[in-house]
Amino acid sequence: MARSDQPLRIVHAVRAPVGGIIRHILDLANGQADRGHAIALVADSLTGGTRAAAALAEIAPRMTLGVHRLPIPRQPSPSDALLWLRFAQLIRRLKPDVLHGHGAKAGVFLRSVPAKPAAIRVYTPHGGSLHYPPNTPQGAVYSRLERALMNRTDLFLFESAFARDTYQRVIGTPNGLVRCVFNGVAAGEFDPIGVDPDATDLCYVGEFRKIKGADLLVEAVARLRSGGRPVTLTLGGDGEESAALHAQIAALHLDEVIRRPGHVKARDGFAKGRLLVVPSRGDSMPYVVIEAAAAGVPMLAADVGGIPEIFGPHREALFAPSDPAAMAAAIATALDDPAAAAARAAVLRQRIFQMFSQNAMVDGVLAGYREAFAARDKSQVG
Template identity: 45%
Template sequence: MATSLRIVHCFRAPVGGVFRHVRDLAVAQAAAGHQVGFICDSTTGGALEDRYFDAIAGSLALGVTRMPIGRAIGPGDIAAGWRTYRLVKQLRPDVLHGHGAKGGALARIFGSALRVSRFRVARLYSPHGGVLHFDPATVKGKALFALERLMDRMSDRFLFVSEFERRTFAQKIGGPKAPSEVIYNGLGPAEFDPVPPAPDAADFLYIGEMRALKGTDIFIDALDRASTATGRPLTAVMVGSGEVETYAARIERLGLGERIRMLPPMPAREAFALARLVVVPSRAEAMPYIVLEALAAGKPMIAAAVGGIPEIFGPTSPALVAPDVEAVAAAMARAIRDEAAHAALMPARDDLRGRFGVETMAARVEAAYRLALAR
């Protein structure tokens, strides 16, 4: 029988897909007999995230430590770093797994410091997009990529969530020199149960953070154009947090206030019942959970052909579009005219279950940990 591991996951913001990924891993790892803990930011997240923490608290033998960890590099990182080092030294983990740029820095820097003190600890890093979205031609991009190259030397293994992410890392940063592999995000068995639309469901759903990177403006403008193209007032629900006031003003400016409902964050499967079709118009992604969740729940989708999304649908899927208003609007108009035909374009759910199951993800991540420890 394999020995139990002490695993600490380091990440910045307990929101969105990264938080979902870490929660799923932690629960599966605890069920496999490992002791797991979290280190993350205390200034992000709200009531929904508190519910998620409460739901998994009993699984986290090494607990949850939250402290202020800013998005940008700043003086506050010194205090967060010192607290992290003291905590990690106390927890004595076998594995430090960093997620995202800040989490990856904490795990690798302080994992390396522990090694100087003759602790045996594996240092793993999952970028999850993050720093890879920056332009290498900018001053900030150059600085961040230089730091990533420096910390490559402190890494035992890289775990990417898509081939796109691994390819982008190599193109923008180089390497990595440490061993790497792609391990797709995974869903639980219950998430493959279909979610039918409610009787009063809207035509389209946008779910996620409201910001330019996620194409929130594209969704609003495309709904307006698709309504004109179809000759009917299409409706939508938008679920999420972020720059809500900015996009609420855009909705009012376009005269769509009576046709678009904006709601705060909620569990994805609750949101899926609010509309018949899901739209993911992101300008950039790594391997978004929301796409996997929606497809597993049987929701027809329109998605931008960015990041790892084509790896889910297949690169030539007609359900994929360019992340611009014209392409998204045309796809929305086509889909709403013949919803059955659009639904037939979705990947087979049995195939999704085999490729994106949480059991597969957790088993492959544990194998990566043991390879890193052996190295």
């Protein structure tokens, strides 16, 4: 019998305790707990601040195997050897049936530490090491680690076909199972969102990281304004690029037209603008796009990563990535015809309802676990 039909002991580990990746893990862990499984969460203690602490404290009562914070630096470090030992001690104590690593760093630890023979090892890259080109020092290290661990992995769970195909092109084709399970949102996130009375023309919601492209959106706003369109923007977020972004806004003399409320919850951020713009340089399956689409928010996004898989046949809302001029042109078109943007948002909302639900995501992941257990049992019998 596939053991995931019985209550499982599952460990989810991730480095970053903020952003879409932790949102995915919290939703997945909650859904698995609802289905009677015992869950542990492991996340970095060095980042996230009070926001991460609050999110993890909220879910902690449901995590019967505990919430554990370990210092997990983003880059490879000599301290990783000690950290590996701490992971090994934790896994030995928790005795999980499923070791599910999310992102490059946690994926390395959970696929390399000792575990009981019957356990399966699951990996969801979430972009992870694929964000580092193999011809860079960091990319070379991660690529070697990925290849070394590829066939120690019972199940690869990708959140998009783009992520799966990129992994197989850059790293290789694994011997283990490979499955795609879309990220999903809960029923309450399909409730419509009203726009604030003082909303700006545009809004951005997310982390301030190079890969997320907020600086490209600022450049697009500057282009539009220099061309005679007095557009305004709300940048909802924070992160490692905050100082550079604020300096860019000041240099372009946009302080009076770009609001910066700091970190905002996604739905609150969507209400602060009449058109959401997702300017990513690279993304696999960003939650902000799925959340906005579920709520019927008019939106433009970069044609990158797994974003086209969310939009499906509605690719006219996508613009060329890393191109502020193309972004500015797409924004101008959308602002000139808000009825068309609203109509597209209504159709996209129905697509999300059908294909990107939280229940479907949780069920899909557990189905992957079942397949991995069945394949393990078959190989042991053979």
